Amino acid sequence: MDDIREHYLAWLRDAHAMEEQALTMMRGMLSRLEHYPVLCARMEKHIAETERQAESLRKLLEGRDSGTSAVKDVLGKATALGQALSGMFADDEVIKGAMASYTFEQMEIAAYKVLISTAAVLEDTTAMAVFEENLAEEQDMADWLFDHLDQTTRIFLARDEAGLPARR
Numbered sequence: 001m002d003d004i005r006e007h008y009l010a011w012l013r014d015a016h017a018m019e020e021q022a023l024t025m026m027r028g029m030l031s032r033l034e035h036y037p038v039l040c041a042r043m044e045k046h047i048a049e050t051e052r053q054a055e056s057l058r059k060l061l062e063g064r065d066s067g068t069s070a071v072k073d074v075l076g077k078a079t080a081l082g083q084a085l086s087g088m089f090a091d092d093e094v095i096k097g098a099m100a101s102y103t104f105e106q107m108e109i110a111a112y113k114v115l116i117s118t119a120a121v122l123e124d125t126t127a128m129a130v131f132e133e134n135l136a137e138e139q140d141m142a143d144w145l146f147d148h149l150d151q152t153t154r155i156f157l158a159r160d161e162a163g164l165p166a167r168r
Contacts, residue, residue, distance in 0.1 A: 001122070008118045012061055012127075015111050019054040022104060023047065029097045035159060036094060039152055042144055049137045056130045091160075098145060098152050105142035109135060 026047050033040040112135035119128040159165065 004118065004121060008115075008122060008124075009061070009064060011111070011115055011118065012057065012064075015108075015115060016054060016057040016061060018108060018111060019050055019057060022050050022108070023054065025104065026050065026101070029101070032093065032097075035165070036152060036155060039094075039098070039148065042141075042148075046137075046141045049141075053134045053137065056134070060127050060130060092156065094156050095153060098149060102142060102145040102149070105138050105145060108138040109142060112138060 026043055030040065030043050030047070033043065112131050115131045116128055116135065119125075119131060
């Protein structure tokens with residue numbers, strides 16, 4: 001059981017770092033969505049959810065005598081910042097950002113499934129409830145992004161065709 005617990009805590013630290021990375025990515029993208037109000041509003045909602053998720057994971061780690069991984073948090077934030085900054089120079093950054101966000105949501109969904117399975121083995125019902133809530137929010141966001149890719153793409157294409165700043 002000690003090996004399982006070690007994996008569990010490592011995956012929990014990874015999930016916290018993942019949520020911190022998501023926040024950096026979304027905040028970077030948010031500032032460039034002024035012509036996409038529906039996407040902007042949904043991103044703002046998910047930022048609030050993600051802030052709560054990161055805090056819940058931090059509390060779970062502290063309650064299990066395992067702090068967050070400062071190195072993973074910093075590396076994740078640096079990676080996300082690099083991704084956000086690199087999008088500033090792409091003409092189609094909104095589309096690439098939406099696609100990257102959808103992909104990232106799928107990774108988060110998989111991470112929470114792993115955590116739920118491991119928490120079940122360890123009978124950590126308190127954490128399972130947190131992971132299940134986070135999983136539902138990540139699934140909702142992934143579904144929303146997928147369902148709105150057509151709309152986002154069409155807005156982008158119309159703005160580009162009209163000679164308007166399509167990036168923003």
